[in-house]
Amino acid sequence: MHRHSTYPRSARLFPRQRILAAALIVTGILASTAPSDALGQAMAFPGGPAADTPPSLQNLPAKRTGQAPNSQGKLGSGGSLPRTAGQEHRVYDLRPYTGYLTKHDHPEQAVIDWVLRETGTDVWFTAPFGFLNADREKLSIYHTSEMHQVVSGIVDRFVAGEKEPQVMNLKVMTVGNANWRSRAHMLMQHVSVDSPGVQAWLLSKENAALVMNILRQRSDTRQVQDLNLTMFNGQTEKLASTRGRNYVRNIRPAAAGWPPYEPETGEVQEGYKLSISPLLSTDNRAIDCVIKAEIDQVDKFNHVDLELPLPNNQIHKTRIDVPQVVSWRLHERFRWPSDMVLLLSCGVVASPERTKSAIPLFNMDALTGSTSGRADALMFVEFRGRASENLTSIPMAPASPSQPRIGQAGGANRGRY
Incomplete structure (x- = not known):
């Protein structure tokens, strides 16, 4: 006996059509119950949010309506600036x-x-x-x-000031004994300085030449730098001379070999870094100058003896080094007449240049691990006018591989103020 369907032939659905109709019904239910943005996300990413959505867009917090996030700040009335x-x-x-x-x-x-x-x-x-x-x-x-x-x-x-390049002469000298002041005292005009241990004087160019002659007659005087810096008004120039000194900072287990320990070396940089920024007045009669100097020197290496166990119940004796570093810092702003010379004394500090023995056999620093070098560091700063009016050659300052050459810009955080 054949059973006939109560639906007319035009309303009968084949299996594939039944599946499509069910999907449309479910979609209609979701559209009426789920938020529109969730439906849009489900339709755009059929595999679910975790399948194709970037991790940064998954599990986003629900949007708050009617309230602006605090991180966006508060909009001022009319966008006008305060004039209190x-x-x-x-x-x-x-x-x-x-x-x-x-x-x-x-x-x-x-x-x-x-x-x-x-x-x-x-x-x-x-x-x-x-x-x-x-x-x-x-x-x-x-x-x-x-x-x-x-x-x-x-x-x-x-x-309205100078547009042409200017020349600043910079001399850095070290004197072994601070008693050079006894002969030069009456030739210098003392200037107050905020940095502790730093002294400053103003000298006429004639008196500066006399003081220079007094220093060069001494056997403990050494000239570290004598540079003519070609600079534009207000810009900052830098020079540096640093070198590394190696030392054994640790003993670590070795993968192979005997004894089963190996030294781990470190390096400490010593030398000096200097930056100078001069600004002339509009009539060139006065000059403001910001000077920043850093001197680091290894005074000596403190030796520490270690006794390490060996597999054969013996003791392996070795040594590590602890560096003793002497540092000095200057960051000052000076103002003086451009026809005078500024002389700075850093006090008896670590010498920016280590002296080396002419005969390596008598270099006691290699045996003691110490560095001879306490000196009165002096800096002469002189303005010499336009570069076109100076016939002297303009040498470049030495720069270590890790430091910029003169005129090269430094990092973003320069600590200028």
Whole structure:
């Protein structure tokens, strides 16, 4: 007996059509119950979110409606800047200065550095509200009228000052005994310095030549550097002379060989690093200069004897070294008449240059592990005017492989202020 369906022939569904109809029904149910973005995600990624979605987009927190995240800040009324102290927005044209420095990357950075040195950094991060921004063509300042007077004075020294390269002569000398002052005292004018242990004097160029002659007559005087630095007004130049000294810092087990220990060596850098940034007044009669110097020297290596066990119940005797480093730092800003010479004494500190014995057999440092070298480090800084008016050659300062040469830009975090 044949059983007939109660559906008409036009309404009968084949198996494949039944599956498609069921899928459409389920889709309709999901569309009516699930959020639209979840449905869109399910339709876009049939294999599920974990199948094709990047890990950073998986398991995102639910969006909060009607409340802005705190990290986005609060929008000010009308987008206007606060004027609680009568702040003004002024734009300073830097093209008369930066237009000459075609080979310098970000020459406007020197303007920013000197503005911050003059004003300090706190005034830009505390009340009243203000900001500072610069590019190669302009400097934008938003602050009080008193602050604009300070900023305009610095900007004028760049845009209305010297555009040609200038020459700064730098001499670094060491004297074994500080009694050189007894003969030179009356030739020098003392200047106060904030850095502990540092002394400064101003000398006329004639008196500077006399003091130099006094020092060169001494047997314990050694000239470390004598350089003419060609610099653009306000820019920073660097020089360095460092070298590494190796030592045994640890004893570790060896993979093979006898004894089953091997030394682990380390290296400590010694020498000096120096950076100088001069800024002339608009009439070239005065000069501001920021000098930063670092001297590191290995005074000696302290030896430590070790006794290590061996598999045959014996003792292996060895030695490690602990470096004793003497360091000295200077970071000062000076202002003096450009026709005078600035003399700095770092005090009796680690000598920036280690003397080496002419005869290696008598080099006692190799036997004792110590470094002879306490000296009064002196630095003569002299402004010599335009480079075109100086006929002297301009030597390059020595640079270690890990340090930039003169004129090469340093890292982002330079610690200038």
